[in-house]
Amino acid sequence: MHLLILAILIPFFAAALIPFLYRRIGKLNIGWFVLIVPLALFIILAMRIPDISAGDTIAATLEWIPSLGINFSIYLDGLSLILALLITGMGSLVILYSIYYLSPYDSLPHFYAYLLLFMGAMLGVVLSDNLLVLYVFWELTSISSFLLIAFWFHRKNSRYGAQKSLLITVFGGFGMLAGFIMLHTMTDTFSVREIAASISQYTDHALFYPAMFLVLLGAFTKSAQFPFHIWLPDAMEAPTPVSAYLHSATMVKAGIYLVARFTPIFGGTSAWFWTVTLVGLVTLFWGSFCAVRQTDLKALLAYSTISQLGLIMSLFGMGSAALYFGDGSDGALYGLATFAALFHLVNHSTFKGALFMVVGIVDHQVGTRDIRRLGGLISFLPITFTFAMIGSFSMAGLPFFNGFLSKEMFFTASLNSASLPIFSAGTWGWLIPVIAWTASVLTFVYCMIIVFRTFLGQPQLKKLDKKPVEPPIGMLISPAILSLLIVGIFFAPNLLGDHLLRPALGGVLPGMAGAAPHITAWHGFQPELWMTLGIIVIGGILYATLRYWKKVYSLIPDTWTFNNLYNRFLAGLENNSNTLTSFYMTGYLPHYFAYIFTFFVLVAGGTLVFTGALSIDFSNDAPVKPYEFLLVLVMMIAAVAILFVRSRLTSILLNGVLGFSIAILFVLFRAPDLALTQLVIETVTTVLFLLCFYFLPELKKDRIPRNAKIRNAAIAIAGGTTVVLIALSVHSGKLFESISSYFENSYELAGGKNIVNAILGDFRGFDTMLESLVLFIAGIGVYTLIRIKSGKEPKKNEDK
Amino acid sequence: METLIILLVGVLTAVAIYLVLSKSLIRVILGTAIFSHAVHLLILSMGGLKKGTVPLLGEEAESYVDALPQALILTAIVISFAVTAFILVLAFRAYQELGTDDLEEMRGVNDE
Amino acid sequence: MKINDVILKTVSKAAVLIIFTFGIYLFLSGHNEPGGGFIGGLVLASAFVLLFLSHDSETISDAIPLDFKKISALGVLIAFASSTVPMFFGQPFMSQSFGYFDLPIFGKTELATVTVFEAGVALTVIGVVVNIIFSISEDE
Structure with a gap:
């Protein structure tokens, strides 16, 4: 088995081992053992960097259902490698952090088992080449996310958030599955690479656009794009390490990964360009707009994540235009957007991870995340403050942090797209840089809120549950590493760019890896620089005057929010299905039987009549002897008599008459084994009936209304007639040869x-x-x- | 012969359906027992009746009756015995716990 | 149920012996004549049932210290295990084989692996039927 296939499976095995291991290790925190898994995987994957950056790709296949074209095939290129490194790298940091974050009263084996489950599933998503395998892992990430959000399941909000995220992401996942199947219908393969190679023949296919939008539905729900973003803030009920890992660094990037992975397939069309770009930009704006009003630090970070995901999404949209031009200087111009998207993807994971960990530390050490109760923590938590500042300033796009570089590239890309000569960008293209800039101003504002409202100002120690002190050193290691990365990437961006981003660019825009730019912090007095300066000035003013314009938010009525829509939809769905179900699920057994038999008569009988299969032919019959006729007559009488007897004993005896008569029929029909079995079984059954009826009440007259009786009789007669007609038709016509002669070779x-x-x-x-x-x-x-x-x-x- | 047996199957089925639709659990059980009788006969008659001698090769006859339906029915007889026994005991225990064999009174609570 | 009927008890003892013999005959002859695991098992079970009916269940359960639940489980296990044996010889699951041997008293006899499988089925049938009847009759 290939090492990479093993890499996907290892977390699953480890997750299965945890319950056994947990009992053995005693007091030692199980997290230390879990930590080995992502660290080892990270090292394995990191050793592939030289190969991948040289332009190689690695593929391996394990047969699963080859007859259906479903194979466990994996494919590692630059794009997958970045994501896989993020998954394992962030995974290691988060697990290290969680060892100190979680209290010993939490159910640690559950937590780490779910986390490993997620890690394996997520690696599966980014490494699979086969669409159906990808889908399976995709839904597995949704499920593990569900389990992790509901980790503190005794809280109502956790359960609500978990359900919401599951419903929305799995809904999108189903859409995506339909899209995958459409792609298979078109191209007759489930392999992403094969589809990308042959898709150009199918752009006129009727399913091309439906498949595109369904795949995008999956991506947008997973990556919390507008208007599906509503699940992400509620997902913040999860423990903070989970929020840092799943809901900012990895799982929500799965949708972005999907868009990137499908860019070679759908990119270069107008619909893809505008849908991805606009949805991304709207999300970018709406997320940052909503983030400013939040008072809970984690909710703020959630909206900021939504906003940043929108930013990356829109960049992938803009970059897809490059495929229209192909290999050339124009292509390179727009391909820059894709490069920026990949760059920001990495940067976002670093600074958002750090910020989540900082918020987790504040929550852990102080007991609240409400910024109205926080303030002045700089003198108590100076180290934490440093990390918070680095993370926030990077997110705001300020110099000396990696966010600055990708933000500048984002502006360049949005300006490029505004002057795009295709896709009728001339009319609406100017919107792109305008929305981008406005949203960036708001981003600047909320970044300042995070740092200054929490750490500066007057300390309000009376409002806090505990006296704030710096956390244990172990909790600071992970944010420290991330902070170092944030600064390090700013000063040596091309190390990352050349080794990871360039090959990844080749994965998104085939053949354009060479177009990757050299990243520089300073490129003269360009429009991008003025945009950044404008953000700092306007953003600073807005932050200072926040309390004057905050009233804007109360202008949006609560009933109009998407959350409300979701809640009402869910409640309505539940009510309606309740009404519908209780209409026919009456809890009364005879009703259910009545449905079944009516359905049988209508469907089976109807098919018989309407397909003209009804045929009656007596010529094939065996002759009837008088005593046989008599026997059958006795049985009919006995059967009908059961309906009318009142005594239990008589009904049992009549049933016995039927059973033993059948045994005689079996003898007549040359079935000695059956006759023997039937005799013994009938005896035992009668004994059983007698034993049980000894305890059961006397049969009463069926007290059911007359019309119900008539209805039952009608169903019964119709059922009997249908059986007779079907049996006669079957007996009369032979559609194919009997296979029974084969068994005559039994000797x-x-x-x-x-x-x-x-x-x-x-x-x-x-x-x-x-x-x-x-x-x-x-x-x-x-x-x-x-x-x-x-x-x-x-x-x-x-x-x- | 086949037509006669098929008619018998029809009568048995109608009786079984009527019993199954009634309110008393005991009758429902009797109905299922009769139902399995009907089905066994139906399967057997579908294979053709009296078309040869017993399916034992020791007889060394020209032709044998179809053995496949017989094997199916043998399985079906044993399974239907198991099912009958199970629901009989279910009824018996339900009566012990609830004091009734009336399905109307056994309806679940409506709030679910 | 306490039944004290001397004639019934005496007759049933004799009858049970005959039924047992017949059941075992049916089981063994099943390969070539009517009979087999199901029928043999059922007939044997019915012998036990007769014992339970003619005597009271306490007497019988003291005289036959068998747990019929375990017998039925054993039967399923034998049926399954005997089916897996061919896999160790590179044959598909459930392959049966047979051969003819010259045994001292019986002469030329056919021995087939299917007999083991059938024995499992028979044990299951015995165990289940007796267990059902016994459970009900014991419960009061």
Whole structure:
């Protein structure tokens, strides 16, 4: 098995091992063992950097369902490598952080098992080449995210947030699956690489655009794009390490990854360019706009994550225009946007991860994340403050931090797109830099809020639960590493650019890896610089005057929010399905039987009549002897008589008459095995009935209304007639040869002269084995029913 | 012969359906028992009746009756016994716990 | 249920012996004549049922110290385990084989692996049927 396939599976194995390990290790925190997994995977993946940056790719396949074209095939190129390194790298840092963050009263084995589950699933998403495998892992990330958000499941808000995220992301996932299947219908393959290679023949296909929008639906829901962003703020109920890991650094990037991965397939079309760019820009603006009004630090970070994801998304949209031009200077011009997107993808993970960890530290050390109660913490938490400042300033796009570089490139890309000569960008293109700049101003404002409202100003120690002190050193290691990265990337951006971003660019825009620019912090007095300066000035003014213009937010009525829409939709759905279900699920068994038989009569009988299959032909019949006729008559009378008897004993006896008569029929029809079995079974059944009826009440006259009786009789007669008609038609026409002559070789094939027994024991032995299993289960069921009574323990005299 | 048996199957099915639709749990159980009788006969008659001798190769006959339906029915008989036993005991225990065999009174609470 | 009927008890003892013999015969002859695991198992089970009915259940459960639940489980296990054996010889799951041997008293006899499988089925049937009847009759 290829090492990379193993890399996906290792976290799953580790997750399965945790419960066993947890019992063994005693007092030591299990997190230390878990930490080994992402660290080892990170090192394995990092060793691939030289190969990948040289332009190689690695592929491996493990057959799964080859007949359906579904194989466990993985593919590692620059794009996958960046994501995989983020997953394992951030994973290591977050696990290290969580060892100190979580309290020993939390259920640690659950936490780490879910986290490893997520890590494996996420690696699966970014490494799979096969769309269906990707889909499976995609939904697995949703499920593990659900489990992690609901980690403190005793809180109502956690459960609400978990459900919301699951519903929205899985809804999008289903859409995406439909899109994948459409792609398969078009191209007849599930492999992303093969689809990308052949898609150019199918751009006129009727399914091309539906598939594009469905895939985008999956991406937008997962990456919390407007208007599906509403699940992310509620997901903040998860423990902070989870928020840092899943809901800012990795899982929400899966949608972005998907867009990047599908750019070679759908990119270069007007619809893709505008949808991705506009949705991204609207999300960018709306996220930053909402972030400013938040008072909970984590909610603020959630909206800021939404906003930043929108930024990356819009950059991928802009970059897709390069595919229209192909290899050339124009292509390189727009391809810059994609490069910026990849760059910001990495940068965002560093500074947002650091910020989440800082907020986690504040929450952990002070007991609140409400900025109205915080302030002046700089004198108590100076180290934490430093990290907060580095992270925020980087996010705001200020110099000496990596955010500055990618933000500048973002402006360049948006200005380039404004003058795009295609996709009718001339009319609306100017909107792109305007929205980008406005949103960046708001970003600057909320970044300042994070730093200054929390750490500067008057300390309000009375409002705090605990006296703030710096956390244990272990909690500071991870944000420290991230802060170093933030600064380090600013001073040596091309180390990252040449080794990771350039090959990744080749993955998104095939053949354009060479167009990757050299990253520089200073490129003269260009419009981008003025935009940044404008942000600092206007943003500073807005921050200072925040309390005067904050009233803007109360202009939006609460009933119009998407959250409200979601809640109302969910409540309505539940009510309606409740009404609908209770309409026919009456809890009354005869009703259900009535549905079943009516349905049977309508469907089976209807099919028989309307397809013209009804045919009756008596010529093939065997002759009837008088005593046989008599026997059948007796049986009919006995059967009908059961309907009218009032006594239990008589009804049992009549049932016995039927059973034993059938045994006689079996003899007449040359079925000795059946006759024997039927005789014994009928005896035992009668004994059983007698035993049980000994305890059961006397049969009463069926007190059901007259019209119900008529209705039942009608259903019964219709059912009987349908069976007769179907049976006669089947008997009259033979559509294909009987296979029974095969079994007449039983002596040669199975060494038995009794054909029936040979079928049971040899030809169809599997059926027989499962049948005895069914019998066994029924026996256990009977025993359990009798022994286990409500509130009473089973009797102990059984075991001798 | 086949037509006669098919008619018998029809009568048994109608009786079984009527019993199953009634309110008393005991009748429902009787109905299912009769139902399995009907189905066994149906399967057997579908294979053709009296078309040869018993399916034992020791007979060394020209032709044998179809053995496959017989094998199916043998399985079905045993399974239907298990099912009958199970629901019989279910009814019996339900009566012990609830004091009724009336399905109308056994309806679940409506708030679910 | 306490039944004290001397005639019933005596007759049933004799009858049970005959039924047992018949059941074992049916089981063994199943390969070539009517019979087999199911039928053999059922007939044997019915012998136990007769014992339970004619005597009271305490007497019988003291005389036959078997847990029929375990017997049925054992039966399923045998049926399954015997089916997996061929896999160790590179054959598909559930392959059966047979051969003819000259045994001292019986002469030329066919021995088939399917008999083991059938024994499992028979044990399951016995265990389940007796367990069901016994559970109900014991419960009061």
